[in-house]
Amino acid sequence: MRLIRTLLALIVLAIGVLWSLQGLGIVQGSFMTGQQQWLYIGLVTMLVGLVGLRWATRSRI
Numbered sequence: 839m840r841l842i843r844t845l846l847a848l849i850v851l852a853i854g855v856l857w858s859l860q861g862l863g864i865v866q867g868s869f870m871t872g873q874q875q876w877l878y879i880g881l882v883t884m885l886v887g888l889v890g891l892r893w894a895t896r897s898r899i
Contacts, residue, residue, distance in 0.1 A: 843894035851887030854880045 860870040861877030870876040 840894060844891065847887050847890035847894050850890060851884055854883030854885075854887050856880070857883060
């Protein structure tokens with residue numbers, strides 16, 4: 839179960855990174871390219887992914 843939670847958190851984190859890079863205009867080829875709102879959406883998504891990763895990998899003592 840921990841592996842599934844970790845993988846899901848990593849996927850959410852990766853999506854957040856991609857959206858942020860598209861919002862900055864670094865990744866081309868999408869309607870999101872260069873749109874500042876996608877930078878902010880990506881940053882929030884990355885934060886959710888980091889919180890999820892922390893939750894998934896915390897110690898169960």
